[in-house]
Amino acid sequence: MTRKLMMGNEAMALGLVENGVGLATGYPGTPASEILAAVAKSRSLRTDPLHVQWAVNEKVAFEIAYAGAQAGLRTAVSMKQVGLNVASDSLMSAAYMGTVGGFVVISADDPGPHSSQTEQDSRLMAVMAKIPVLDPDSPAAARRMTAMAYTLSEAFRIPVMLRPTTRVCHSRQDVAVGTAVETGREPAFKRDPLRWAATPKFRFKLHGELEEKLARIAAWTETAPVRHNPRAGGRRAVVASGVAAAHAREALEALNLWDALPFYQVLQPFPLHADFIAHLIADYDEILVLEETVGVIEMQIGDLHRTQGKWTGSVPRVGELLPEAIVGQIAAFAGRSVDVPQLPAVAGRRPTLCPGCPHRASFFAIRKAAPKGIYTSDIGCYTLGLNLGAVDTVLCMGAAISQAAGFYQAYRHAAKPPPVVATIGDSTFFHAGVPALIDAVVQQVRFVLVILDNRTTAMTGNQPTPATGIGVGGEALAVVEIEPIVKGCGVGFCRTADPYDVKSFIKLIKEALAYARETGPAVVIARHPCVLEEARRTGRPPGPPPVVTDACDGCGFCVERFECPALVMNADKTRVTIDPILCVGCNVCIQVCPKGAIEKAKDR
Amino acid sequence: MSETMRQQIVISGVGGQGVLFATRLLAEAAIDRGLPVFTSETHGMAQRGGTVVSHLKVGPFASPLIRPGQADGLICLKAENIPAHGPFLHPGGWTVVNRASGGVGSLDADRIACDLGDPRAVNLVVLGFALAAPGDAGKPLLFCSLAEVQRVLDRRLAGRDSALKRSRAALEAGANAA
Numbered sequence: 001m002t003r004k005l006m007m008g009n010e011a012m013a014l015g016l017v018e019n020g021v022g023l024a025t026g027y028p029g030t031p032a033s034e035i036l037a038a039v040a041k042s043r044s045l046r047t048d049p050l051h052v053q054w055a056v057n058e059k060v061a062f063e064i065a066y067a068g069a070q071a072g073l074r075t076a077v078s079m080k081q082v083g084l085n086v087a088s089d090s091l092m093s094a095a096y097m098g099t100v101g102g103f104v105v106i107s108a109d110d111p112g113p114h115s116s117q118t119e120q121d122s123r124l125m126a127v128m129a130k131i132p133v134l135d136p137d138s139p140a141a142a143r144r145m146t147a148m149a150y151t152l153s154e155a156f157r158i159p160v161m162l163r164p165t166t167r168v169c170h171s172r173q174d175v176a177v178g179t180a181v182e183t184g185r186e187p188a189f190k191r192d193p194l195r196w197a198a199t200p201k202f203r204f205k206l207h208g209e210l211e212e213k214l215a216r217i218a219a220w221t222e223t224a225p226v227r228h229n230p231r232a233g234g235r236r237a238v239v240a241s242g243v244a245a246a247h248a249r250e251a252l253e254a255l256n257l258w259d260a261l262p263f264y265q266v267l268q269p270f271p272l273h274a275d276f277i278a279h280l281i282a283d284y285d286e287i288l289v290l291e292e293t294v295g296v297i298e299m300q301i302g303d304l305h306r307t308q309g310k311w312t313g314s315v316p317r318v319g320e321l322l323p324e325a326i327v328g329q330i331a332a333f334a335g336r337s338v339d340v341p342q343l344p345a346v347a348g349r350r351p352t353l354c355p356g357c358p359h360r361a362s363f364f365a366i367r368k369a370a371p372k373g374i375y376t377s378d379i380g381c382y383t384l385g386l387n388l389g390a391v392d393t394v395l396c397m398g399a400a401i402s403q404a405a406g407f408y409q410a411y412r413h414a415a416k417p418p419p420v421v422a423t424i425g426d427s428t429f430f431h432a433g434v435p436a437l438i439d440a441v442v443q444q445v446r447f448v449l450v451i452l453d454n455r456t457t458a459m460t461g462n463q464p465t466p467a468t469g470i471g472v473g474g475e476a477l478a479v480v481e482i483e484p485i486v487k488g489c490g491v492g493f494c495r496t497a498d499p500y501d502v503k504s505f506i507k508l509i510k511e512a513l514a515y516a517r518e519t520g521p522a523v524v525i526a527r528h529p530c531v532l533e534e535a536r537r538t539g540r541p542p543g544p545p546p547v548v549t550d551a552c553d554g555c556g557f558c559v560e561r562f563e564c565p566a567l568v569m570n571a572d573k574t575r576v577t578i579d580p581i582l583c584v585g586c587n588v589c590i591q592v593c594p595k596g597a598i599e600k601a602k603d604r
Numbered sequence: 605m606s607e608t609m610r611q612q613i614v615i616s617g618v619g620g621q622g623v624l625f626a627t628r629l630l631a632e633a634a635i636d637r638g639l640p641v642f643t644s645e646t647h648g649m650a651q652r653g654g655t656v657v658s659h660l661k662v663g664p665f666a667s668p669l670i671r672p673g674q675a676d677g678l679i680c681l682k683a684e685n686i687p688a689h690g691p692f693l694h695p696g697g698w699t700v701v702n703r704a705s706g707g708v709g710s711l712d713a714d715r716i717a718c719d720l721g722d723p724r725a726v727n728l729v730v731l732g733f734a735l736a737a738p739g740d741a742g743k744p745l746l747f748c749s750l751a752e753v754q755r756v757l758d759r760r761l762a763g764r765d766s767a768l769k770r771s772r773a774a775l776e777a778g779a780n781a782a
Contacts, residue, residue, distance in 0.1 A: 005631050005641065030647055115649045138642075138668070171668035172628070172643040174635045246667040324671045341673030346688035348655030349618050381652060459649065565653050581714065581723040582620075 006175040008168040011139035013038030015146030020183035023068035025061040028460035029080030030115035031169035032108035040473035057431040058083035062090045069103035071187040078106040095129040096206040098157040102150035109165045111292045111320040121294040126161045133161040135242040139173040156213045167243040223268035232262045240290040241266040247323040272300040288333040355566040356584035358528035361499035363390035369509035373419040376403040380425035381459045398432025400424045404447040420447040427457040427465045441490040444520040448512045454530040462533045486523045493522035502591040543585025544601040545578045551597035562592045610663030611747045612670045616689040617681030619651040622727030627658040632756045633748040634662045644668040700734040711781045725774035732778025
């Protein structure tokens with residue numbers, strides 16, 4: 001059979017498509033971003049309808065997919081762990097009401113964290129919602145688990161969570177290619193208001209049903225833990241799930257303990273199988289539990305005198321469980337003393353906005369216009385405005401606007417209230433910024449909101465936004481622009497400009513600040529396309545780098561305040577040069593240099 | 605090459621250098637040989653110019669990550685990463701590094717790529733070098749050959765003639781520097 005190199009996210013997408021998903025939604029977020037586009041790409045495997053769409057946020061995505069499952073289709077929603085927070089209202093309720101068609105909620109966790117605000121464990125959200133969760137250890141397992149998830153979901157009429165982590169999502173593995181499938185399913189929504197629109201009295205009944213389902217799922221053999229090494233014996237066992245199980249397998253082999261320590265892999269961390277818990281308690285005195293990031297399995301084993309894991313503190317609660325840590329854990333558990341090499345703590349290169357990124361010009365202008373401001377910001381590439389000193393706070397999606405309001409209110413009666421400038425990306429504005437802006441208008445919050453509109457969801461790999469009018473598979477959709485939303489929220493000052501024209505842009509922000517001081521919220525839309533997206537879309541090579549003239553005295557202003565990776569100070573700090581490999585010829589630095597020492601390249 | 609062959613390679617650089625692409629070419633070459641393969645990648649914020657590292661494991665492995673002290677080779681697109689990623693190597697492990705100042709296993713890939721008029725092809729120049737450089741007793745460093753990677757490149761860039769021509773030139777220039 002033909003095998004193909006497949007990212008975990010692609011393997012899950014293939015799993016969804018070959019198991020008959022009829023409606024798939026999501027909102028991009030690392031490490032889950034590639035799932036939905038891969039579903040759209042695999043559509044050719046299907047002859048029957050398959051609707052795939054990005055939604056404006058995870059809550060909306062969840063509800064669209066959930067309704068599809070209420071109508072009897074197999075559906076799925078994908079997001080990152082913090083996205084599940086946004087969708088949690090819908091999740092908690094959907095667990096009570098249950099489903100008709102199979103419904104898979106993919107929530108990707110990011111132990112480390114590599115590209116997230118938190119290391120939260122989505123499996124705990126499954127515990128809170130009271131739905132089963134599956135924990136794959138590899139791309140191939142993630143694909144198999146989508147089939148398992150649909151079977152489980154339909155057997156018990158319950159939403160099922162599939163919880164990959166970064167090391168599953170962004171690993172690639174050789175995986176057998178998929179084959180065409182046809183589901184023959186038609187939507188068939190059956191009215192049942194006592195369930196689908198249940199009042200509190202009936203929610204009580206549904207809660208009882210849910211508990212019964214969970215008890216039966218904890219006895220369902222298809223998702224039961226797997227014992228990998230039946231020859232091993234003794235009163236000590238290793239229990240692992242997710243990618244920690246993959247690391248543990250290699251660690252046991254490397255330590256020559258494969259035939260010494262019984263090794264169990266949990267596929268369904270919640271609800272943990274009741275027989276399995278009884279077996280562990282009956283047969284083992286010591287149990288090492290390896291899981292990310294919280295002790296979900298360990299807490300269900302429920303005997304902290306026997307377990308060694310996250311709750312007992314034997315396994316670190318913070319950070320990723322790297323394979324070298326797992327070798328150390330297992331060796332110590334087996335009473336072996338081994339020297340496990342570790343990586344030295346070396347400060348790597350910090351991420352920066354790309355050369356030519358329009359956000360850099362916006363941040364430079366904001367600092368120029370409001371040097372003593374409080375700068376609230378948000379989630380996206382532009383979080384890296386930190387490097388330019390133009391980002392003071394980043395909390396979560398949409399918080400730039402509400403936090404700006406909070407700072408305004410906090411300082412409202414101060415003798416000299418600082419100006420407050422919020423920055424938010426276009427996609428984030430659509431996602432969670434609009435309600436906060438309405439609130440700011442109602443409360444007449446005197447702040448400036450700069451919407452960094454680069455016409456894409458850049459950080460996660462350039463997914464479309466509602467303003468691009470393009471779907472996940474490249475199809476044409478309706479367009480919703482930002483300006484009418486801002487005006488519709490009741491904002492009296494709304495102007496759009498290109499931040500590449502730095503001088504005019506600084507002037508515009510000063511106007512906005514003056515308006516805000518007297519009246520209320522002012523919005524500036526900084527519109528310039530993402531350089532990465534533009535290069536990909538047009539295929540145009542970058543323009544020639546500008547030239548640094550002898551007027552450069554090495555003052556370092558451009559390097560510090562503009563922080564473009566292409567601007568490099570020479571070793572004796574007397575002159576700046578431009579790295580031709582990195583420079584994309586945006587020429588914005590020409591306007592930044594206080595000495596006028598950077599000039600446009602002469603036409604060749 | 606036998607079915608039980610195992611090779612663990614770390615590929616290191618900074619965001620935008622094409623670490624992922626180089627990793628993928630090698631991984632596909634492994635699949636073409638019928639070998640099981642795992643890679644692990646850096647995505648998200650670090651891709652914006654930050655330190656980026658890929659793990660490539662060819663052979664019957666379960667985990668996508670290479671443990672420190674276990675890598676057979678390190679392909680380093682940015683010499684500044686050696687202190688951070690050198691410790692992935694086992695004591696006999698080899699290094700191929702993009703470095704202007706010379707030394708064993710090093711080449712000035714930035715210059716070679718600039719001379720080709722394709723400054724963004726550093727990844728392929730270094731990969732070409734690693735594929736052609738002789739290792740212990742003249743044996744190749746990598747599990748696959750230059751020709752095999754060229755075939756993967758031909759397949760991946762089929763229909764994009766100018767990109768393919770540039771990429772092949774970069775791979776060959778690196779190989780010629782070995």
